[in-house]
Amino acid sequence: MDFQYTEEQRMIRDMVRDFAEAEIAPKAEEVDQSGRFPEETFAQMGPLGILGLPISEEYGGAGADTISYALAVEEIGKACGGTGLSYAASVSLGAGPLDSFGTKAQKEEYLVPIVKGEALGSFGLTEPNAGSDAGGTKTTATLQGDRYVINGEKCWITNATYAKAVIITAVSGKKANGDNKISAFIVPTDAEGFKITRPYDKMGVRASDTTELVLTDVEVPEENILGDPDKGFGQFLHTLDGGRISIGALALGIAEGAYQKALAYAHERKQFGAPIGKFQAIQFKLADMAMEIDLARTMVHKAAWLKDQKKRFKKEAAFAKLYASEMSTRVCNQALQIHGGSGYMREYGIERMLRDTKLMEIGEGTSEIQRMVISREIGCP
């Protein structure tokens, strides 16, 4: 067992940290308040290879491992949760399935632009009446001749405004047992009948692009089906398992950012003639924060390591996402408490972190869904 980062992992972390501190952190407050998606940040990340970090070299990626990717997400999340969410969604949910299941032609057409930073990756699973319960999917794809006609609605879809194509899940027929067969389709965003709007005013991660999709008789060629048409469902589950590692890493980054601010503030702020960090009430909060962050990091990296070793990682990804996200909400809340009145003010950035991190307990499977996944994995009746 070796807890040391490889030279590459360390260099990737350092590079992304330097980039995030210089280019992302300075505008975190502005993009939070305005809800503006920082397109220019992603334009910079493309040439640096950050957007194709774990993608195969054949398609312009860096071919780095999942641990490196988790480190990168953590560093970006530490600087800005919203930017981190769009990044993680583009890589894990957008580029990931194309890389794992796409044909050569699909990768050249849709994956390469994501890696280059010309377009973001986007994955459309959630619907008004379906989410983690993907079986409830109402969007349909009907084969007419050599084209699929897609109809339906998707909600809370990250990055679609800036995507060249969205990977859409839809019911494409019936299985032998009568259940709905769900497949994934690559739907170009400029297809006729494909309407993308941003009707949401979010609590946090406000810099990330969150959209509603309405598909009315959208036609895509048969070859736009992604991966095996009959195993579509298994593919999203795999995609979501990978995505959970990145949400865990993102929560970790936000928590680390809040903790560092709280630790610094505990040195600066004086009450009763001493820095508040001299008081055990504050020390113990900080000690718990430091411990929980490190525990979460260990779990996130273990899940990433299992994925890299091509071992089963479903349960560990759920552990990582569940523990890191709930931990981060606790840590950000305590960091705000240590800041007292200052923490409640926008200028300290702590209240933003608390708002941002709450999403980590909800997106890509709520905490309740993670507990369901874990219960199933440990063999509950």
Next chain:
Amino acid sequence: MNIYVVMKRTFDTEEKVEINDGVIDEEGAEFVINPYDEYAIEEAIVLKETHGGEVTVVTVGDEEAEKELRTALAMGADKAVLLDTEDLDGEMDHYTISEMLGAYFQDKAYDIILGGNVAVDDGAGQTAPRLAEKLGINQLTTITKLDIEGTTATIERDIEGDQEIVEAELPLLVTCQQGLNEPRYPSLPGIMKAKKKPLDTLDLDDLDLDEDDLEAKTKTVDRFLPPEKEAGKKLEGEPAEQVEELVNLLRNEAKVI
């Protein structure tokens, strides 16, 4: 063009530095490429992109410095060389380092050698000029602009708040000052490629040097952090009263007027 960079690994002065018994606590320190040497690496890569050729980054240190060499390779340097100080027991100073570099460069064909203006740890700015002296080549320090045409370099230098434009013939050693360029981030593909690039380690035998030849010329007597700043004093009252109080303090307490 044969382009060389002499680089130093230093602790990050933007992070907390702790000193115990006159020795810097390396356990708690963060290490980086000396920021001025980053300008040198960037400029070397720009020269290669413009004129073709090869960039070799050389450092003197222990195996820990391989990390910083790999970062330079990830930025775009082609080769890295570590002149290993493992065999040296005694204290090292700028003399030691420049002697080792001098021995390394003795049989090398170089058009230009770039270094940082100073290292942020000791701020001496001695190693590179000493190296140029030893090699008997032209040297220009604190440069902020570099153009090379044929074998002539046109250079702008910082001189006490003013600019000086100088021409010099290659081979040449320059030290780089802030303002010369904006060092790039190593790209992800660059990081992945870095491990496949050559990194050679040379010890004293390889350099044909003896420990006795490298004995430091200086001795460090003590190291200490600057004294902590005391809290300032806030003057109160009407502006006129405050001015009066300030003048009084400057005259009687600070004794500067």
